[in-house]
Amino acid sequence: MNLCEKVQKIQNVLNVKKSRHNEFGNFQYRNLEDILKEYKKISKEYGLLLWFDSEPVRIGESNYIKATCYVKDVETDDILTSSAYAKEPPTPKAKMDESQCTGSATSYAKKYAFNNLFLLDDSIDPDSNQNVDNGAPANEATIKTIEELCKKHNVNVQELYKRRKIKGTPTALQAALILNKFKKDFGDE
Known part of the structure; x- marks a missing residue:
């Protein structure tokens, strides 16, 4: 089975429920940790290595975090990637300092880079x-x-x-x- 076939198998079986509740917005969601916990349960049998890379980028007048999700087949060294961006707020959100805002944007971008690669949709x-x-x-x-x-x-x-x-x-x-x-x-x- 090649890398694309392995990723397709995971796309077909990976299911992550939105088990967290946001009181402010009154909606259900899942975070990156929830997603990775479920992914780890099934990825080992396919021999896939997963990691992320992130970097700040400037687009126009705004700062973004670009996150790239990599999945590598340990047998063949083939790699697939997906990237996503999250905008950093111009000023820190309530109860968050600048580093926490950057961390939040980084987690958000990583979540969507993963979601894009494995077809999880919010x-x-x-x-x-x-x-x-x-x-x-x-x-x-x-x-x-x-x-x-x-x-x-x-x-x-x-x-x-x-x-x-x-x-x-x-x-x-x-x-x-x-x-x-x-x-x-x-x-x-």
């Missing part, structure tokens, strides 16, 4: 056919999170809703897309 692709708005309203905790994030990042919530053609309360899907945008733009979990 959200519905906005362009997929699964992304259908059933009209269900967003819950109060989600709306409150959006309002708090708008305040934190000096975004006018009414203008945000207007740009997204939301009249009144956003649907659950609209709210999820807004939260994904904050996560992408500002690194908010």
Whole structure:
């Protein structure tokens, strides 16, 4: 079995539940440690070595951490890689110093580099056919999170809703897309 076939086998069996809960954003998630714990359970039988590399990069006016996930077949020395970026916040987040923010961005980038390589996905692709708005309203905790994030990042919530053609309360899907945008733009979990 070659490296691509081994990775494909892992892609088909690796399942990591979102067993952690974020009180602030009211959502379930999994962290890098959860993912690696499950990966280690199955990778040994395929003879794969996994490691990460990370580096700071400047893109435009912003600092990012670029993480690369490497998987090497110990029998053939063949290597596959995947990279992902996480934006560092311009100022440290509440209760975090600068090094903790960099560490958080590094973990986040590593998680997504791994997810890309092994096809773990955290959200519905906005362009997929699964992304259908059933009209269900967003819950109060989600709306409150959006309002708090708008305040934190000096975004006018009414203008945000207007740009997204939301009249009144956003649907659950609209709210999820807004939260994904904050996560992408500002690194908010």
